[in-house]
Amino acid sequence: MRILVLGGTTEASALARRLAGDARFSLTLSLAGRTAAPQSHPVATRIGGFGGAEGLARWVRAHGIDAIVDATHPFAARISANAVEAAQLCGVPIASVVRAPWQPREGDDWICIDGFDEGASAIGKNPRRVLLTIGRQEVAAFRAAPQHLYIVRTIDPPAAADLPPRVEVIRRRGPFSLDGEIALLRAHGIDCVITKNAGGEATYAKIAAARELGLPVIMISRPHKPARLALDSVDAACAWLERQRNAHCGPRSDRGV
Ligand code: NAP
Numbered sequence: 001m002r003i004l005v006l007g008g009t010t011e012a013s014a015l016a017r018r019l020a021g022d023a024r025f026s027l028t029l030s031l032a033g034r035t036a037a038p039q040s041h042p043v044a045t046r047i048g049g050f051g052g053a054e055g056l057a058r059w060v061r062a063h064g065i066d067a068i069v070d071a072t073h074p075f076a077a078r079i080s081a082n083a084v085e086a087a088q089l090c091g092v093p094i095a096s097v098v099r100a101p102w103q104p105r106e107g108d109d110w111i112c113i114d115g116f117d118e119g120a121s122a123i124g125k126n127p128r129r130v131l132l133t134i135g136r137q138e139v140a141a142f143r144a145a146p147q148h149l150y151i152v153r154t155i156d157p158p159a160a161a162d163l164p165p166r167v168e169v170i171r172r173r174g175p176f177s178l179d180g181e182i183a184l185l186r187a188h189g190i191d192c193v194i195t196k197n198a199g200g201e202a203t204y205a206k207i208a209a210a211r212e213l214g215l216p217v218i219m220i221s222r223p224h225k226p227a228r229l230a231l232d233s234v235d236a237a238c239a240w241l242e243r244q245r246n247a248h249c250g251p252r253s254d255r256g257v
Contacts, residue, residue, distance in 0.1 A: 004065045005029045006083055010202055011097045012071035012120045014234045016043045024245055028063065032079065035155050053085035060090045067244045069237050070096040070227065075107045075196055077223040083227045095240045096227035099199040102207060116141035119194055122218050123148055134207060134220065139163060151188050163234045175202035181209035194218040
C-alpha cells in the first residue's frame with residue numbers, strides 16, 4: 001500500500017521509522033524544504049512544494065498513492081488545507097496527526113495572542129530582552145517593535161532583511177533540556193519568552209524554564225488547520241493505516257474480485 005506522509009515534524013519522522021521496515025507499506029515522506037540540512041529518514045523522501053492542492057492531487061495520482069497522512073506542523077495550515085482538498089479530488093483517504101497544544105500550568109504567566117503582529121505589540125513599550133523562538137519565517141513581524149533586544153533561536157538563520165535591529169541569532173536544533181533552557185535564559189538576561197503553541201515534548205523545556213524563573217511567555221495560538229480525521233498520536237496513525245490496508249487488501253470477495 002502506497003502512503004504519502006506530509007512531514008517536517010517529530011511525529012512524521014517517528015511514523016517513517018515505525019513503518020520503514022514493514023513490507024506491507026511503501027512510504028514517501030514529503031518535506032517542505034524549510035531547513036537547509038533536514039534530518040535523514042529511512043524511507044523515500046521528496047522535498048519541496050507540490051504546487052497547491054491541484055499539484056498535490058496530480059502527484060498523488062501519478063504515484064498511485066492509496067492513503068495520505070498529514071503529520072505537518074500545527075502552524076503549517078496551508079499544506080493541510082491543500083491535502084484535504086487533494087484527497088477529496090483523488091478520492092484517497094486522509095488522516096492527520098494532531099499534536100495536543102500546550103496548556104498553562106500553575107505558576108505559568110502566559111499572554112495568549114492570535115498572530116505574530118499582535119505578538120510584537122504584546123511585549124510592551126519599554127525595552128525588554130526577548131527570547132524569540134518562532135522559527136525564521138515570521139521573525140520580520142518583530143521589526144515593528146525595534147526597541148527590544150531579541151535573542152532569535154532558529155535552525156537556519158532568518159534572512160537579514162527580516163531581523164529587528166537589536167538582535168542576536170542562535171542557531172540550534174531541538175530537543176532542548178530544562179537545565180539548558182534555564183542557563184540560556186539566565187545567560188542572556190531574558191525577561192520575556194515568545195513562542196508558538198507548537199505542543200509536544202521537544203521544545204517544551206523553554207516553557208518550564210520560564211515558569212521556573214517567573215518569566216512571562218507570549219504564547220501565539222494556533223491557526224485553523226483543516227483535518228478530515230484528527231488522530232492524536234503516531235500509534236493512532238499506525239492503527240488507522242492498518243485499517244486502511246485491511247480495507248484496501250481485504251478478501252478478494254470483499255473487493256468484488
Ligand atoms: P504552510 O504555510 O502550510 O505551507 C506553505 C507551502 O509550503 C504549501 O502550500 C506547500 O507548497 C509547501 N509545503 C508545506 N509543507 C509541505 C510538505 N510537508 N511537503 C511539501 N510541501 C509542503 O507551511 P510553511 O510555510 O512551511 O510553515 C508555516 C508555519 O509552520 C511557520 O510558522 C513555520 O515555522 C511552521 N513550521 C513548518 C514546518 C514545515 O516543515 N513546513 C516545520 C516546523 C514549523 P505547495 O502549495 O507548492 O505544495
